[in-house]
Structures are given as structure tokens and as C-alpha cells.
Amino acid sequence: MNRSLSQDRQWTFMIIRGANRPVVQCSVSRTAIHVALSLLTFLIAALVISLVIQRVNIHQITIAHETLQQDVAKKDQLIAKMNEEMGSVYALSSQMKERMTQVTVLEKQLKTFIYSSGQPQQQKKTDASPKSTARNLSSHDANIAQAKQLHLTSVGGEFIQPTQDNTHNHNGTSAHTQSSSTTIDSDKVAQQWSQTFAQLEHMDATWKQWDKSMPPLIAKAERMQQQLDGTPNFWPTTAYRVTSQFGLRDDPFNRSQAHHGGLDVAGHNGEPIFAAAEGTVTASSRDNQKGNYIFIRHRGNLETRYLHLSESQVKTGSKVRKGQQIGKLGSTGRSTGPHLHFEIRQNGEPIDPLNYVSSPNTPNQK
Structure with a gap:
């Protein structure tokens, strides 16, 4: 009886290996089979749950990847x-x-x-x-x-304030791998x-x-x-002692009163003579009365004349600048000593040069 109950709690398996070979008989308890089936069911359930979780994770990763790609695309744009x-x-x-x-x-x-x-x-x-x-x-x-x-006021320098974003060093590959904390x-x-x-x-x-x-x-x-x-207001020499002014004076040769049409400025032979204004040289020559002389035409029908020079350094037709050296002081022509006879004429008539120039306080002119 006990043996019969014991056999009912076991499962017997017979393995037929061939016609001429004996049959192999194996007995397995029902408890072991139930345990094996339970274990198999548990493994299958765990595998199914794992697959489901994995699919969910893959789906979430796919969504996150697509979102990141869209974000990176926007940043790239x-x-x-x-x-x-x-x-x-x-x-x-x-x-x-x-x-x-x-x-x-x-x-x-x-x-x-x-x-x-x-x-x-x-x-x-x-x-x-x-x-x-x-x-x-x-x-x-x-x-x-x-x-x-x-x-x-003074300008220059850089005009554009530099931005802190180093946009020129952007790397497209690294942008896909950066985390959201480093985005722009x-x-x-x-x-x-x-x-x-x-x-x-x-x-x-x-x-x-x-x-x-x-x-x-x-x-x-x-x-x-x-x-x-073009205005003749530049003092025409480094000499500055005026010995005879414009107007009536005692002529040093005739010992009688005569009209003096300019200024006489006493100096030393070779002292520089300057153009009183920019203009065009209309005459650069010599005669017995004026000695070496230079005439320059300026704006406003003005003309300046420089007489008794020891040397002329410009030619007729030359353009001269204001303050440019044009000759050297001397005593040629009708002269009693080294000096410059300086005239200013307007429309051909002599006028007082002191209306335009004044003697400097020092002999050196800048």
C-alpha cells in the first residue's frame, strides 16, 4: 500500500532506445516536476518583464535622442x-x-x-x-x-564690443555630444x-x-x-629794423622830399628774404635802379615787390608758398647800404605795407 502511494507521487519516464536494446525507465517525483515548472514559469515571466522594460527604455531613449537632435539642429541653425x-x-x-x-x-x-x-x-x-x-x-x-x-574729439580704436560666445570655434560633432548644461x-x-x-x-x-x-x-x-x-601778411625777412616807412621822406640821394612807396628794412648782406604770401612770380630780374628784384602777384589784385637783393632764388612764372625763401638781402641798384625795399601794391598802386605786416619783436621768424 505504501509502495503504491509512493509510486503515485512519482512520474515514470520510459526511454526506448531501439528494438534490440532494453528500455530505460526513469522515475521523477511530482514535487520536483512542480518545482521545475514553477521555475520555468518564473524565468519566462522575468524574461517577458525584462523585454517590456527594455522596450520602454529604448522608446524613451529614442524620444530623448530625437529631442536632442532637434535641439542640436536648432542650435546649429x-x-x-x-x-x-x-x-x-x-x-x-x-x-x-x-x-x-x-x-x-x-x-x-x-x-x-x-x-x-x-x-x-x-x-x-x-x-x-x-x-x-x-x-x-x-x-x-x-x-x-x-x-x-x-x-x-579724438576717435578710433575698436568699435565693436567683443561677445563672450566663441561662436567661431563651434564644432558640429562635439555639439551632439555636449550635455544640455553647456548649450548656448x-x-x-x-x-x-x-x-x-x-x-x-x-x-x-x-x-x-x-x-x-x-x-x-x-x-x-x-x-x-x-x-x-594769399594775404601778404608774412614779415619778408629775418631783419626787423625799419629805417624808412611808407610816405613822404627825405630822399638820400636828392636831399629833397619824395614819396617812398614801401618799407626799407636794414639788415646784413645774405639774410634770407621770404614771400609775404603765396602767389606767382611775375618778374625776377635786375636793373640799375632796383638792383636784383622780384615781383609776386597774389589774390585780390595784390602784388608784393622785393628790391635791392643780393641774390634772387626764383624765376619768372614760378609758384611760391607763403614764407618760402625767394632771395637774399643785399645792396644792389640805387641803395646806400644793405637793406630790403618791400612794397605792397593793390591794382598797381602802392599802399602802406604796415596795413598788412608788422615788424616782429625778434629777429628770428618762424
């Missing part, structure tokens, strides 16, 4: 746009630098025209009449006031670009203002400079 705009900004910055360089040149020219021409040159007079002098001074003051309104702050970049463009717009507006206002002012200053350069 932003960087490409920034690189394109950086090229435009660089080109505009270079253009603005060239403009500011032109402005600096114009500024220097304007200062040279206005301020240098405004400096007194050995107490010289700029016109024969007080009214003309007042007009010149008023024009000069107006030029200075207009220059101050343009805020003529779009708001910050946009703010920096906004500031940069604001700077450029301000510079462009400033340039347009200068470009509109400065050329007429420069042209006016050039006309003023040309007028001053």
Missing part, C-alpha cells in the same frame, strides 16, 4: 545664423573703421585750418580796413563755434547682438552727421586758409 551675422558685423565694422579714419583725417585738417590759421603770426594784420578785419574775425569765430558743435543661452546671445547692432547704428548715425556737416565746413576752412595764404 542659431550658430550658423550668428556666424553669418558675425561676418556682416565684421564687414560693417571694417567699413566703420575706414569711415572713422576719414573722420579723423577731416578733423585734423579742420583743426589745422581753423586753429593754425587763427594763431597770430608776429602781430600781422589781415586786411587794410578795420571792417574787413572784423569780417575775417567773425568768420573765424563762426568756424570755431561750428567745429565745437561737432564735438571734435539664446537670450544672452540675442541681447549681446542687440547691443552690438545698437552700437553700429549709433556709429552709422554719427558718421552720417559728420559726412553731412564736415565737408562744407572743411571747404569753408579751405577757402579761409587760401585767403589767408
Whole structure:
């Protein structure tokens, strides 16, 4: 009975290996079979759960990867746009630098025209009449006031504030592998670009203002400079002792009163003689009365004459600058000693040179 119950709790398996071979009989308890089946069921369930979890994780990774790719694509587009705009900004910055360089040149020219021409040159007079002098001074003051309104200060240097984002060193491959913590702050970049463009717009507006206002002012200053350069108010020699002035005087040869048409400035043989203003040499010759002489034609039907020179250093037809050496002091022609006879004529008539020039306080003229 016990043996029969024991056999009922076991499963018997028979293995037939062939017709001529004996049958192999194996007995396995039902408990072992149940345990094996339970274990197999558990393994299958664990495998299924693992596959499900893996699929969910793969799906989440796929979604995250697609999101990251989209984010990276947007950043790449932003960087490409920034690189394109950086090229435009660089080109505009270079253009603005060239403009500011032109402005600096114009500024220097304007200062040279206005301020240098405004400096007194050995107490010289700029016109024969007080009214003309007042007009010149008023024009000069107006030029200075207009220059101050343009805020003529020094410019240059870099004009674009550099941004902190190193967009030119962007690497497309590394962008896909960077974490979200290293991505570009779009708001910050946009703010920096906004500031940069604001700077450029301000510079462009400033340039347009200068470009509109400065050329007429420069042209006016050039006309003023040309007028001053053509005015014979430069003392014509390093000698400075006036021995005979314009007007009636005792003639040293005839011992009688005669009209003297210029200034006699006593000096030493060989002292330099300068052009009182820019102009054209109309005569450079010699005769018994004037000795070696030079005539120069200037603006406003003015002419200057330099007589009794020991040497002439310019030729007829030559263009001369204001202050240029044209000869040397001497005592040729009708002369009693080394001196310069200096005349200024207007419309062919002699006028008092002291209306234009005055003797310097020192013998050396700059």
C-alpha cells in the first residue's frame, strides 16, 4: 500500500532506445516536476518583464535622442545664423573703421585750418580796413563755434564690443555630444547682438552727421586758409629794423622830399628774404635802379615787390608758398647800404605795407 502511494507521487519516464536494446525507465517525483515548472514559469515571466522594460527604455531613449537632435539642429541653425551675422558685423565694422579714419583725417585738417590759421603770426594784420578785419574775425569765430558743435574729439580704436560666445570655434560633432548644461543661452546671445547692432547704428548715425556737416565746413576752412595764404601778411625777412616807412621822406640821394612807396628794412648782406604770401612770380630780374628784384602777384589784385637783393632764388612764372625763401638781402641798384625795399601794391598802386605786416619783436621768424 505504501509502495503504491509512493509510486503515485512519482512520474515514470520510459526511454526506448531501439528494438534490440532494453528500455530505460526513469522515475521523477511530482514535487520536483512542480518545482521545475514553477521555475520555468518564473524565468519566462522575468524574461517577458525584462523585454517590456527594455522596450520602454529604448522608446524613451529614442524620444530623448530625437529631442536632442532637434535641439542640436536648432542650435546649429542659431550658430550658423550668428556666424553669418558675425561676418556682416565684421564687414560693417571694417567699413566703420575706414569711415572713422576719414573722420579723423577731416578733423585734423579742420583743426589745422581753423586753429593754425587763427594763431597770430608776429602781430600781422589781415586786411587794410578795420571792417574787413572784423569780417575775417567773425568768420573765424563762426568756424570755431561750428567745429565745437561737432564735438571734435579724438576717435578710433575698436568699435565693436567683443561677445563672450566663441561662436567661431563651434564644432558640429562635439555639439551632439555636449550635455544640455553647456548649450548656448539664446537670450544672452540675442541681447549681446542687440547691443552690438545698437552700437553700429549709433556709429552709422554719427558718421552720417559728420559726412553731412564736415565737408562744407572743411571747404569753408579751405577757402579761409587760401585767403589767408594769399594775404601778404608774412614779415619778408629775418631783419626787423625799419629805417624808412611808407610816405613822404627825405630822399638820400636828392636831399629833397619824395614819396617812398614801401618799407626799407636794414639788415646784413645774405639774410634770407621770404614771400609775404603765396602767389606767382611775375618778374625776377635786375636793373640799375632796383638792383636784383622780384615781383609776386597774389589774390585780390595784390602784388608784393622785393628790391635791392643780393641774390634772387626764383624765376619768372614760378609758384611760391607763403614764407618760402625767394632771395637774399643785399645792396644792389640805387641803395646806400644793405637793406630790403618791400612794397605792397593793390591794382598797381602802392599802399602802406604796415596795413598788412608788422615788424616782429625778434629777429628770428618762424
